[in-house]
Amino acid sequence: MNMIMNKLDAKNYYTATRKYDLSYPRLEADLDADVVVIGGGFSGINTALELAERGITNIVVLEGRYLGYGGTGRNGGQVMAGIGHDIELVRKHVGPKGLETIFEIANLGAGIIKGRVEKYGINADFRHGYGYMGFNRRQEKTLREWEKEFRAISPNDDIRMVTGAETHSIIGSDAYSCGLLHMGGGHVHSLNLLLGEAKALSDHGARIFENSPVIDVQYGDRVTVRTARGSVRASKLLWACNGFLNGLEPSLYRHTINTYAFQIATEPLSDEMIARISPIRGAYSDIRPVIDYFRVTNENRLLFGTATRVLEYVPDDLAAWNRAYMLKIFPYLKDVKIELAWGGPLCCGANLFPQIGSLPGRDNVFYVQGYAGFGVTPSHIVCKVLAEGMAEGSGRFDLLKSIPHARILGKERLRAPLMSAGKFWHQFSGYFTGRR
Numbered sequence: 001m002n003m004i005m006n007k008l009d010a011k012n013y014y015t016a017t018r019k020y021d022l023s024y025p026r027l028e029a030d031l032d033a034d035v036v037v038i039g040g041g042f043s044g045i046n047t048a049l050e051l052a053e054r055g056i057t058n059i060v061v062l063e064g065r066y067l068g069y070g071g072t073g074r075n076g077g078q079v080m081a082g083i084g085h086d087i088e089l090v091r092k093h094v095g096p097k098g099l100e101t102i103f104e105i106a107n108l109g110a111g112i113i114k115g116r117v118e119k120y121g122i123n124a125d126f127r128h129g130y131g132y133m134g135f136n137r138r139q140e141k142t143l144r145e146w147e148k149e150f151r152a153i154s155p156n157d158d159i160r161m162v163t164g165a166e167t168h169s170i171i172g173s174d175a176y177s178c179g180l181l182h183m184g185g186g187h188v189h190s191l192n193l194l195l196g197e198a199k200a201l202s203d204h205g206a207r208i209f210e211n212s213p214v215i216d217v218q219y220g221d222r223v224t225v226r227t228a229r230g231s232v233r234a235s236k237l238l239w240a241c242n243g244f245l246n247g248l249e250p251s252l253y254r255h256t257i258n259t260y261a262f263q264i265a266t267e268p269l270s271d272e273m274i275a276r277i278s279p280i281r282g283a284y285s286d287i288r289p290v291i292d293y294f295r296v297t298n299e300n301r302l303l304f305g306t307a308t309r310v311l312e313y314v315p316d317d318l319a320a321w322n323r324a325y326m327l328k329i330f331p332y333l334k335d336v337k338i339e340l341a342w343g344g345p346l347c348c349g350a351n352l353f354p355q356i357g358s359l360p361g362r363d364n365v366f367y368v369q370g371y372a373g374f375g376v377t378p379s380h381i382v383c384k385v386l387a388e389g390m391a392e393g394s395g396r397f398d399l400l401k402s403i404p405h406a407r408i409l410g411k412e413r414l415r416a417p418l419m420s421a422g423k424f425w426h427q428f429s430g431y432f433t434g435r436r
Contacts, residue, residue, distance in 0.1 A: 012073070013265040013301070013342075014192075027229060027230035028229045028230050034234060034236065035060070039242065040063025040210065041068060043240035044238065045201060048201050050386075051387050054392075061206065061207070064213035067195060068195065071347070073190065076283070076285075077190045077283070078285060079110050080376075081107055081182060082377070083109075087103070089352065089353060094403065107154055108380075113376075124193040127281060128185070130284070132287055133179045134286065138435075140177065143161060147159060163178040172276040173329050238386075249367075252367050254408060255349055255408065256355070257408045257415060257419065263305035264303070266338060271300065273300075277330060282296070288436060289423070290307050290308070293305050294326070302333070304325070304326040318341040319338045348373070349406070350405065354369075354382045357401035358401070
């Protein structure tokens with residue numbers, strides 16, 4: 001993984017446009033806390049902030065690099081509905097009532113994010129407007145079903161189907177035959193959102209340490225977490241490393257596998273060009289098993305991301321590779337320069353559904369991981385539920401905790417073949433589920 005990350009770890013749009021000049025010290029002391037969190041991305045910071053808002057403020061967050069180094073600072077910034085790729089995959093584990101609860105919480109993400117931005121005055125470029133795009137009649141049928149579900153959950157939001165020529169009213173592309181507009185969704189500068197949330201967490205009294213990779217964890221009634229220069233003893237521990245766990249906790253590591261996604265950012269474009277690309281100045285994705293996802297930014301750039309369709313590999317030239325996919329959607333951008341190109345891992349479970357819970361036999365050790373590429377919005381939902389479980393317990397936490405997650409055998413030696421096989425299966429089955 002380190003060799004791959006060295007290739008992908010280029011300057012990206014988020015680090016280039018961060019608005020918060022925050023830095024936190026390295027852990028160089030032995031501390032006591034109520035809660036210690038390993039991981040300084042959306043999962044770790046959001047759960048800690050949820051706990052702090054409940055009055056649990058003696059929290060220590062340990063980040064191995066810098067806040068947002070992982071998926072939080074490498075994503076598309078899409079604020080979309082839902083909590084996982086396909087809720088139907090967990091139906092048999094939760095039953096009808098449990099599925100109803102999941103549908104209820106699946107639409108909370110945009111409201112949580114917007115509420116955070118307003119409550120703490122976070123400068124994160126939050127903007128409403130999302131388009132779920134379709135290429136054919138099968139996908140149109142699926143989108144019409146989504147329209148009914150979204151309207152039932154969010155009756156006050158502007159949610160409507162567009163087809164044929166009307167599709168151009170939400171996106172400037174001939175590639176799509178239909179779309180579902182959801183003005184309750186939208187997009188956000190995810191790194192600035194995280195940094196604003198981290199500042200809010202610090203203001204509550206929590207302590208954050210960067211450049212403090214964990215080297216050892218000892219479980220017990222009081223958990224001890226050690227770094228090279230210090231330690232934290234705490235009553236509760238949260239593993240929030242997602243795709244960067246690197247085997248540190250084997251019982252969690254064996255239930256996920258990493259794939260990779262790649263993004264580009266164009267040079268700043270004219271107002272006229274942005275209006276042509278996105279009349280709603282919004283964010284978009286199609287509904288295929290492996291999606292294209294893109295949005296416009298406050299600086300008039302187009303951010304465009306995708307992943308390999310079937311074969312799992314890292315392209316030699318990320319900018320050229322991703323640009324080719326962008327031009328399939330927007331051929332009139334052929335003369336536009338690509339200024340930034342980057343990538344990063346997506347942590348996936350077998351059912352492509354977020355994993356939260358506590359370790360068997362260790363009720364004071366919690367975890368969250370496996371967003372499968374949909375982490376911006378679901379992380380805010382899942383971490384609210386996780387904080388409920390860590391603080392006082394809740395039925396929603398028990399429900400999500402009860403979902404089993406399969407062990408992924410051979411992930412170290414066979415990662416690429418396993419991911420290729422998984423992508424092939426999802427692409428093939430997409431013809432029968434209305435996603436292709």
